[in-house]
Amino acid sequence: VVLALLGFYLFGPKKVPSEASSPRSGSFHSSSSDTNLLQYSSDMQTREIYRIVITGGPCAGKTTALSKVASEMRERGFNVFIVPEAATLLMKGGALINLESIDAAGQIEFQTNLMHLQMALEDTFTEIASSTKRKSIILCDRGLMDGSAYIPSELWQALLDERGWTAVHLRDRRYEAVIHMVTAANGAEDYYTFANNEARYEGLESARQVDYSLQESWIGHPHFTIIDNFNSKDFKQKIDRCVQHVCRYVGIPVPTQYFRKYLVKNESFDEKDIPSGIKHVKIYIEEVFLSSTDDIIDKIQKRGQSGCYIYTHVIRNKEVNYEYSVSKCQITSQEYMKLIKKKDPTRKPVRRVRRCFIFKGEYFTLDYFSNVKNGLWILRVASEKDEKDIMFPPFVEVIRNIKDDPGYNIHKLAKLNWYPSHQDKHYFMEDY
Helix, strand or coil: CHHHHHHHHHHCCCCCCCHHHCCCCCCEEEECCCCCCCCCCCCCCCCCEEEEEEEECCCCCHHHHHHHHHHHHHHCCCEEEEECCHHHHHHHCCCCCCHHHCCHHHHHHHHHHHHHHHHHHHHHHHHHHHHCCCCEEEEEECCHHHHHHCCCHHHHHHHHHHHCCCHHHHHHHCCCEEEEECCCCCCCHHHCCCCCCCCCCCCHHHHHHHHHHHHHHCCCCCCEEEECCCCCCCHHHHHHHHHHHHHHHCCCCCCCCCEEEEEECCCCCCHHHCCCCCCEEEEEEEEEEECCCCCEEEEEEEEEECCEEEEEEEEEEECCCCEEEEEEEEECHHHHHHHHHHECCCECCEEEEEEEEEECCEEEEEEEECCCCCCEEEEEEECCCCHHHCCCCCCCCEEEECCCCHHHCHHHHCECCCCCCHHHHHHCCCCC
16 A cells, blocks of 8 residues: 555655645534643534644654554544654665765655655545544654755755645644654663664764754644653653643643743844744734624634745634633635624734744744734743743743733734733833
8 A cells, every 4th residue: 555655646646735635623622721722623513633743853752652642542532543654664665765875856856755655644544534434533653844854954945845835734734733752862861772663773962963853843833742851750751741742632631731821021022132043933823803792702813924824713612611612624715815804893803923932942932912002922832840940031031921811812912902911011111
């Protein structure tokens, strides 16, 4: 089957990843304390398909994590499919090439063929999952963006240009969530080994460099998690952390709260202050609330970079006991333009520029809200550490934790007469 798929994608007609390869999945229930769960729906129906990438550096625990997650999720009633790593399949077939030994054109050609194989595998598993009509999880052993860690950035961009692909479509449209397992070469060096993967060849320092390059490949994804070795007392806990994150993505309650949100002092940030060694990706986000009843929050979102966007429709239904259900699906740009005509006249579009970056092993997003008078900066981080142990980037000045302050949620920020919490007014240039 793999050889047939590879042959078709190498010699058959090539195509740009389409919306058909990005299934929409179903609704979920969660407490109001965790609004970062990810669920997509097919025309707001109940069929659920979640595509989750588990990636990471050499000897990170991916194989064990994939097996454990699959076992746990099957016990919870999910169909679980595991998409094998394309590079390993090629290696076992004798087709793995040392990219450093070939010229630029050869590197682009090999990486393109590898990605075509990976797309074929992912799309085939997705179609099979869809045909079951059951809630399914597709675990991808690595994702398409991993390829950017193995060739120079200029060759990666040339590859995208030649195929008509974009980072937004390869990174954000194809996968609902990405979990990066940090290599044992960083924080668990005694356990780094070549024994359990025939395709592994990196030494300790090389493994660390590859690991960080892989992390940088996914900067900008809306649901990206880094699982390191320092916050795990042993390997079992590291794998359990991975299982917890998958549970959270598919709507299963978990005890740990990961997301924190902080108010940042206006004018404390200057993009030029970001050190050159820290890669950051700018994402443009626009959210428009639509007219609805009091028990429903209906909105559409436009999200992307470099002139390429994905569009999403979200309906949040208020329920009893502070519970809610959310239905979320990707839509076309034309559907977005039709829905925007139904915008709520009492609220304005929420526009923000998000800067995504990794600092001290934590994935941060820094949002600048341009629709708010005088501007507003909010820093978010997904971290399992105690707040006192989080190391904030030195190029921002954090004021306070506002995660539980309802005045700073997106629905409130869209109000025509929004004003900051009373305790924060003096941080803004003008009185409200």
